Amino acid sequence: MPFSNAELLAGQVQSGLDAGEFSAYFQPKFDADSEDVVGLEALLRWTRPDDGLQEASLFMPAVERVPDLAEKVDAWVLHETTRQAQMWLDQGVSFGFLNVNISAWHNTDVLVSMVEKALHDSGFPAKSLALECPWRMMAVDVEGISKTMRALRALGCVMVLDGNPLDQGCLDVVRSTPVQMSKICIEHMQHISETDGIGALLRLVKGWQKQKVQIVSVGVESEDDLDLSHKAGCRLSQGSRFKSPLPSAEITFLLKAIDQTKKALSII
Numbered sequence: 001m002p003f004s005n006a007e008l009l010a011g012q013v014q015s016g017l018d019a020g021e022f023s024a025y026f027q028p029k030f031d032a033d034s035e036d037v038v039g040l041e042a043l044l045r046w047t048r049p050d051d052g053l054q055e056a057s058l059f060m061p062a063v064e065r066v067p068d069l070a071e072k073v074d075a076w077v078l079h080e081t082t083r084q085a086q087m088w089l090d091q092g093v094s095f096g097f098l099n100v101n102i103s104a105w106h107n108t109d110v111l112v113s114m115v116e117k118a119l120h121d122s123g124f125p126a127k128s129l130a131l132e133c134p135w136r137m138m139a140v141d142v143e144g145i146s147k148t149m150r151a152l153r154a155l156g157c158v159m160v161l162d163g164n165p166l167d168q169g170c171l172d173v174v175r176s177t178p179v180q181m182s183k184i185c186i187e188h189m190q191h192i193s194e195t196d197g198i199g200a201l202l203r204l205v206k207g208w209q210k211q212k213v214q215i216v217s218v219g220v221e222s223e224d225d226l227d228l229s230h231k232a233g234c235r236l237s238q239g240s241r242f243k244s245p246l247p248s249a250e251i252t253f254l255l256k257a258i259d260q261t262k263k264a265l266s267i268i
Contacts, residue, residue: 009062010069017076021047024081025245028254029099029216029238032229037258038236039097039130042081043245044073060103070103071110077101078118084248086124093255097130097158105133106141108148115152126156130181135163138173146177153178161213166192166204171211179213186219186239189232198231205233 016022022044029039044056064070077100085098104111119126131152138145138161149159161182164170166189174182192201205215217229220239229237246254 010066013059013063013069013073016046016048017072021049022073022076022080023047023247024077024084025247026251027238027245028243028251029096029236030242032226032235032237035242037095037255039099040085040095040251041099041132041238041245042077042101044077044101056101064103067104067107071107071114074102074104074111075114075118078114079121082118082122082124082129085128086122088252088255089124091252091256093252093259095255097128098124099130099132099160101132101134101162105137105145105148108144108151111148112151112155115155115157119155127158130158130160132160132162132183133179135161135165135170138177139170142173142176149178164208164215166208168207171207174208174213175211181214181216182208183216183218183238184234186217186221186225186229189217189228190225193228193232198228201232209233 023046025043025045026040027043028037029041030036031038044060046054046056046059048054060073063073081098081100085095088095102111104114115126115129115131118124119129133145133149153159158181159177159179161174161179164174164182164184166184189201192204208215214236215232215234216236216238217225217232217234218238220226220229220237220241222241225239226237226241243254
């Protein structure tokens with residue numbers, strides 16, 4: 001799906017938004033000990049008439065190169081996901097945090113206004129909204145993104161770092177930010193474990209935890225992945241070992257089934 005023309009891309013994305021071609025899928029985040037759902041990550045999907053369902057990785061890099069367009073997509077995602085999440089709360093369905101990936105981190109006023117509007121319109125509580133910032137953005141503009149994060153923390157939102165390399169240099173940067181949670185790819189953890197040993201991996205994770213940053217292992221696909229996550233001291237995990245991303249209707253069914261099972265078990 002090549003996008004070589006920014007104007008063409010903008011037109012297609014706007015048309016897609018207007019035509020209802022965009023949707024949010026949700027992937028549960030689990031407590032690896034209890035396997036309770038402790039969060040849901042919203043993942044953008046675009047169903048294009050000619051190309052079918054496409055993951056965000058196929059079009060968001062091009063979208064992010066057009067700031068105004070990225071802000072439109074962010075606004076849509078925030079509006080739709082907080083609306084859906086509040087519907088779950090209204091139905092008495094629990095799911096922990098709603099994690100949303102954001103692109104417009106470099107424009108504090110615009111992003112804060114977007115988040116405020118989404119929270120106001122949906123009624124969703126700010127304390128349950130976790131906003132994810134890619135490390136690649138943080139690495140090139142620590143001061144600017146820290147300012148945005150502090151403004152969003154003032155609203156009550158949770159700050160999440162995505163794609164943390166886990167090394168000391170990254171931790172030194174994060175100390176000056178309000179980051180509370182960081183996602184680590186299990187493949188990166190495997191590389192550290194194989195290169196430097198499981199003890200080194202555990203020390204790195206503990207270093208972040210001492211700074212009150214909770215580490216979440218993502219991309220957990222197998223029992224071996226889950227075992228490594230446990231050994232590294234990560235309590236929260238996400239990946240197809242637990243559940244693949246699902247559309248809202250299927251996630252609703254899953255969450256309600258989990259709640260019903262818990263209630264039934266509490267009676268036994």
